[in-house]
Structure formats: C-alpha cells, structure tokens
Amino acid sequence: MKCIVCMTHVPDTASIIRIGADGQHIDETGIKWIVSPYDEYALEEALQLTEAKGGEVTVMTYGPQRAEAGLRECLARGAHNAVHILGGEKTLGDSFAIAKVLAAAIKDREFDVILVGVKGVGTDNSQVGQMLAELLDLPHVSNVVKVEWNDGAIVAEREVEGGHEVVESPLPAVLTAQKGLNEPRYAALKGIMAAKRKPVEKVDPSALGLDEDVLAGAEATYNLRSLELPPEKQAGKIIQGEDDPQAAAAELVKLLHEEAKAF
Amino acid sequence: MSGILVFVEQRDGSIRKGSLEALSEAHRHAAANGWDVAAVLPGSGIEGVAAGLGAYGAGKVFIADDANLKLYSAEGYAEAVVAAAKQMTPHAIFFSATAMGRDLAPRVAAKLGVGGLADVTGLTLEGETFVARRPVYSAKAFATVDTAGKTPQVISLRPNVFSAEEAGGSAEIVKLDGLALSIRAMVKELVSSEGGEIDVAEANIIVSGGRGLKGPENFALMRELAELLGAAVGASRAAVDAGWIDHSHQVGQTGKVVSPTLYIANGISGAIQHLAGMSSSKIIVAINKDPDAPIFKVADYGVVGDLFQVVPAMIEEIKKVKAA
Ligand SMILES: Cc1cc2nc3c(=O)[nH]c(=O)nc-3n(C[C@H](O)[C@H](O)[C@H](O)COP(=O)(O)OP(=O)(O)OC[C@H]3O[C@@H](n4cnc5c(N)ncnc54)[C@H](O)[C@@H]3O)c2cc1C
Numbered sequence: 370m371k372c373i374v375c376m377t378h379v380p381d382t383a384s385i386i387r388i389g390a391d392g393q394h395i396d397e398t399g400i401k402w403i404v405s406p407y408d409e410y411a412l413e414e415a416l417q418l419t420e421a422k423g424g425e426v427t428v429m430t431y432g433p434q435r436a437e438a439g440l441r442e443c444l445a446r447g448a449h450n451a452v453h454i455l456g457g458e459k460t461l462g463d464s465f466a467i468a469k470v471l472a473a474a475i476k477d478r479e480f481d482v483i484l485v486g487v488k489g490v491g492t493d494n495s496q497v498g499q500m501l502a503e504l505l506d507l508p509h510v511s512n513v514v515k516v517e518w519n520d521g522a523i524v525a526e527r528e529v530e531g532g533h534e535v536v537e538s539p540l541p542a543v544l545t546a547q548k549g550l551n552e553p554r555y556a557a558l559k560g561i562m563a564a565k566r567k568p569v570e571k572v573d574p575s576a577l578g579l580d581e582d583v584l585a586g587a588e589a590t591y592n593l594r595s596l597e598l599p600p601e602k603q604a605g606k607i608i609q610g611e612d613d614p615q616a617a618a619a620e621l622v623k624l625l626h627e628e629a630k631a632f
Numbered sequence: 633m634s635g636i637l638v639f640v641e642q643r644d645g646s647i648r649k650g651s652l653e654a655l656s657e658a659h660r661h662a663a664a665n666g667w668d669v670a671a672v673l674p675g676s677g678i679e680g681v682a683a684g685l686g687a688y689g690a691g692k693v694f695i696a697d698d699a700n701l702k703l704y705s706a707e708g709y710a711e712a713v714v715a716a717a718k719q720m721t722p723h724a725i726f727f728s729a730t731a732m733g734r735d736l737a738p739r740v741a742a743k744l745g746v747g748g749l750a751d752v753t754g755l756t757l758e759g760e761t762f763v764a765r766r767p768v769y770s771a772k773a774f775a776t777v778d779t780a781g782k783t784p785q786v787i788s789l790r791p792n793v794f795s796a797e798e799a800g801g802s803a804e805i806v807k808l809d810g811l812a813l814s815i816r817a818m819v820k821e822l823v824s825s826e827g828g829e830i831d832v833a834e835a836n837i838i839v840s841g842g843r844g845l846k847g848p849e850n851f852a853l854m855r856e857l858a859e860l861l862g863a864a865v866g867a868s869r870a871a872v873d874a875g876w877i878d879h880s881h882q883v884g885q886t887g888k889v890v891s892p893t894l895y896i897a898n899g900i901s902g903a904i905q906h907l908a909g910m911s912s913s914k915i916i917v918a919i920n921k922d923p924d925a926p927i928f929k930v931a932d933y934g935v936v937g938d939l940f941q942v943v944p945a946m947i948e949e950i951k952k953v954k955a956a
C-alpha cells in the first residue's frame with residue numbers, strides 16, 4: 370500500500386498565544402512547533418498499514434523552512450519519504466489554497482490512500498482533507514476512529530453526534546484521522562539517527578505550476594482581517610465550600626437558578 | 633434570485649437543532665436586507681419535514697428526495713447542495729458546524745471553487761460581505777475573517793451559539809430532479825452509542841468529570857446530576873485516557889468542542905487543552921478542591937471543596953428547587 374500523509378507543523382497546544390505586531394498573526398517568539406496532533410494519528414495509521422501489508426509512507430507538508438523539523442519527526446517514526454513544498458506563510462488559514470497546492474503535488478504520484486488529520490490545530494479549519502478529495506476527484510471519510518483495510522476498499526467508522534457511522538469506500542480515498550484511531554508511537558533513537566540520513570524532497574510551488582502571490586492574492590478565499598485575544602473574563606463568584614459543603618452547594622444552586630437562570 | 637441558502641440536516645426525518653439555528657441566522661440577515669432564504673434538504677421520504685422549515689424563515693425548500701440519500705454521503709449530499717446553489721446563486725451558503733456540516737461544507741465549497749469559513753461564532757454583514765468571527769488556536773484567539781470577495785460565501789456556524797427562532801412563514805417546495813448521484817463513500821449504518829445518551833456536542837447543559845472523580849464508578853454521580861438537569865455527561869481527557877468513560881464524551885482539543893448554556897466541571901483542573909473545548913460555554917461552573925485550579929479563572933461560578941460532598945448536596949438542592 371502506498372500512503373500519503375499530509376502533515377502540518379503547528380504551535381504546541383500548550384503554547385501561550387500572543388498577538389504579533391501586525392495584529393493578524395501570532396507572535397512566534399518562544400513558540401515550540403510540533404506535528405499537529407491529529408496528523409500523528411494519520412501517520413500512525415499509515416505506518417501500521419504498511420507494516421502489515423507492505424508499501425511505503427510519504428509524508429508531505431506545505432510550510433516554511435521550519436516545517437522540515439516536522440517532516441524529520443515523521444521520518445524518525447518510520448515514514449519512508451518526505452516532501453516539503455516550501456511556502457505557506459501567505460496562505461495560512463486558506464484551506465482551499467492549501468488544498469490546491471497539495472493536490473498539485475499529489476496528482477501525479479502513485480497512492481492508495483491519503484491520510485490527513487481531522488483538524489490542523491491552530492487554524493482549526495477541518496477543511497483541507499475534504500477539499501483535497503474533491504480536487505482529486507476522490508471519495509473521503511472524515512473523523513475516522515477505526516478502519517478495516519480490505520482489498521481496494523475500506524470499511525471505516527466515523528464519529529458523529531450520538532454514535533458512529535459505518536462507511537464503505539473504495540480506494541484510493543482521503544481519510545481524516547480523529548483521536549481514537551490508534552496510539553501514535555514515539556520515535557526511537559535508531560529512527561532518529563536513520564531520519565537524519567533520509568532525504569527531504571524540496572518542491573517550490575512554481576514547480577507545481579502555482580504562484581503563491583496569486584494564491585494569496587487574486588485567488589485567495591480567506592481574508593484574515595484581524596486576530597485578537599479573547600475578551601478578559603470577569604472574575605466569577607467563587608464560594609468557599611471546604612467547611613460547609615452543604616451550604617456552599619445550596620448557595621451555588623440558588624445562584625444558578627435565580628441569578629444565572631441556567632436551569 | 634439571490635440570498636442565503638441553508639443546508640438542513642435531518643436524520644430519520646427529524647431536523648437538527650443546529651440547522652434551525654443556521655436558518656434563523658440566515659433569516660435575520662436576509663430580513664434586514666430584503667434577501668431570500670432557501671433551505672436545501674437531502675434525504676429520503678422527507679417531503680413531510682420540508683414544509684415545517686417555512687416557520688424558521690425559509691421561503692423556499694429545495695428537496696432532494698432519493699433512496700440513495702437516505703443515509704449520509706458527502707458526495708451525494710454535496711451534489712444536492714450544489715444543484716440548489718446553481719438554481720439560487722446565493723450570496724452565501726450556511727451550514728451548522730455539526731459532524732455532518734463540517735464534513736460536507738468543505739466538499740461543497742471545493743466543488744464550487746471557493747473556500748470556507750468554518751465553525752464561526754459571530755457573523756455580521758457589510759454590504760454583501762459576511763464578516764465572521766471564529767475561534768482559532770483552540771479558542772486562545774479569535775480571528776475576524778471574510779472570503780476575500782469569493783462567492784458563494786460558504787460558512788459553518790457553531791451549534792448552540794446562534795439562536796433558533798420561529799419567524800412564522802411558509803415555504804414553497806421545489807424538487808431537485810435529475811441529480812447525477814455518483815456516490816463512492818457511503819454510510820451503511822448509523823450505530824447509536826450507549827442507551828441513547830445525549831451527546832455533549834448537542835447538549836444544552838453538560839456535567840463533566842475529570843481525574844478528581846478518582847475512578848469509573850464515580851461517573852454514576854455525574855450521571856445522576858446530569859439526569860436531573862437533562863444534561864449530557866462530559867469528561868476530561870485524563871478520565872477518558874484512564875478508561876473511565878468513552879472518548880465520545882471527551883471535551884477539549886482532541887475531543888469535542890461544545891458551547892452549552894451551562895457547563896459544570898467537576899474535579900477538572902482546567903488545562904488549556906480542556907478549555908479549548910468548552911470556553912465558549914455561556915455559564916461555566918467549577919467544583920474543585922484546589923482554590924488555585926486554573927478552571928476557576930474561566931468559571932462564572934465555583935465552589936472550592938470536595939466534589940464528593942458538594943455534588944450530592946447540589947443534587948439534593950436541585951431536587952428541592954424542582955419540587956418547589
Ligand atoms: C495534544 C494534547 C491534547 C489534549 N486534549 C485534551 C482534551 O481534548 N481534553 C482534555 O480534557 N484534556 C486534553 N489534554 C490533556 C490536558 O493537558 C490535561 O492533562 C487534562 O485535561 C487533565 O484532566 P483533568 O483536569 O481531569 O485532570 P487533572 O489535571 O489531574 O485535574 C484533576 C483535578 O481534580 C481536582 N480534584 C481532585 N480530587 C478532587 C475532589 N475530591 N473534589 C474536587 N476536586 C478534586 C484536583 O484539584 C485537580 O484540579 C490534551 C493534552 C495534549 C498534550
């Protein structure tokens with residue numbers, strides 16, 4: 370099985386977010402960058418699949434120079450090949466532009482499945498996988514928590530409100546990975562050493578027939594006007610209940626019922 | 633004709649609340665601008681359901697009634713939405729950002745050659761341009777965005793944020809015929825989870841438990857409180873990872889994003905990844921024995937104390953209030 374995994378390199382989810390001087394982007398000082406957590410499930414699924422059935426895993430990112438560290442992390446965990454499409458600063462958050470770049474990079478490659486994360490943390494769009502599927506004229510299943518890999522087809526379970534949908538799809542297809550799909554591995558020292566020797570294929574968007582200035586200009590579909598921190602929350606009413614929990618509970622219920630009218 | 637097209641989600645003929653919220657939001661903007669609102673409803677045997685959408689502001693309902701649309705497929709449903717969009721040429725297409733809406737909207741957008749504004753929590757209209765506010769970086773920041781002049785503007789609205797209001801109209805039914813359905817990935821079965829519990833993503837009230845519950849058996853206390861309030865049971869990742877409760881209950885970064893009217897966090901410290909999932913709740917209540925727990929920073933109300941004493945006492949008090 371030939372698997373393509375799309376990876377996005379994002380601020381660690383524990384990062385403190387500050388707004389940069391332009392009022393449109395985050396201040397990147399002190400930010401630690403990681404493989405987007407859902408992409409780890411996508412990668413793990415591809416690794417397990419190729420370990421069981423043979424084949425290879427190609428991990429791909431469209432991002433700035435620093436995203437190479439994310440590709441190296443994936444190589445260290447066992448991905449066979451890495452493709453780095455350089456750029457992405459100007460199209461940040463524009464899912465359709467990103468999907469167009471990835472589709473252009475993927476269309477002439479051989480693959481059985483494309484695995485992406487259900488959501489790139491940070492921009493939090495949950496759109497790129499589905500758009501990529503449409504651009505490549507492939508079926509997709511999103512929010513996948515379980516896959517049964519059969520010959521040329523899959524049975525996947527996707528999480529929905531109040532249950533699971535069981536979806537059948539032929540391959541090739543695009544799957545978006547949700548937590549629960551598997552337990553991502555850590556890179557072993559041996560893998561980290563081996564990854565240093567594996568090449569990372571560098572691709573310029575222009576080699577794909579794309580111009581980032583056009584993608585972020587005339588063809589842009591996402592215009593970021595401003596980025597702000599959430600409004601400061603007013604201090605809440607905190608009741609000390611260590612000594613008399615009964616009285617504290619009574620007061621809380623009264624406040625919720627009469628003041629907040631919450632039930 | 634131009635205006636706003638709203639994708640309406642139904643399962644077994646019952647309409648999702650989020651879709652009514654999206655219809656109402658569309659109606660509010662359209663009414664102020666003399667625009668039309670239409671709904672598009674794919675499914676099988678759904679004609680009876682369609683007429684009721686007029687009450688929420690749809691002047692027209694495009695229905696795609698086909699046995700192949702009985703269960704969801706992104707490809708089939710996208711075909712129906714695009715067919716309606718071709719007839720209407722709307723300024724915008726609204727979805728509720730449910731599991732289905734978030735799956736479908738980007739597929740529709742790409743089919744129409746446009747992008748999308750996902751999971752928005754605020755929406756204003758400037759001329760013909762929707763300006764959306766959406767949480768990013770796990771709700772640690774908010775972005776104000778638009779579609780850079782591309783139409784239709786594909787927008788998904790976070791459930792439980794916009795209100796659903798009856799507008800008291802009636803809808804003309806238009807059948808979408810001759811859809812070229814080529815469906816490859818198709819839902820075969822919908823498996824409902826444990827005893828038809830309310831899902832956290834849909835609940836108005838959530839009672840959530842974390843590591844402070846100490847063990848799986850104590851989720852019974854959460855369930856008791858939840859039942860009393862008609863609430864869903866949520867959990868932190870610590871509780872899920874410990875195997876105390878299924879992942880479908882997890883709230884947060886790698887769980888569900890919720891915005892109920894009332895969120896009660898019991899024995900949850902309030903890690904940033906948990907807050908990512910619930911900080912847009914309207915009223916947040918924290919019960920924690922550690923007065924310095926970060927959850928108190930986002931709480932509107934809180935009790936510093938032992939949840940095993942406070943929660944049973946709350947249950948008694950709520951029973952009293954309900955009986956009065
Ligand atoms: C990539 C990533 C994604 C993540 N995604 C999520 C996610 O989706 N959701 C999520 O929740 N977490 C997530 N986490 C984990 C998160 O960082 C925290 O570890 C987790 O939320 C902690 O859960 P908790 O609050 O239940 O446990 P703890 O942090 O251990 O807190 C337990 C709390 O219970 C209190 N307590 C103990 N006993 C009592 C008592 N008797 N009465 C009252 N209070 C008591 C304690 O004072 C403490 O505050 C993620 C982490 C990472 C790195």
Ligand SMILES: Nc1ncnc2c1ncn2[C@@H]1O[C@H](COP(=O)(O)O)[C@@H](O)[C@H]1O
Binds near residue numbers: 457467487494
């Ligand atoms: N710049 C990118 N490069 C490679 N893959 C990406 C990129 N952006 C998004 N993806 C993939 O698409 C998934 C969903 O991203 P998003 O739609 O941005 O939430 C991510 O988890 C990645 O797998």
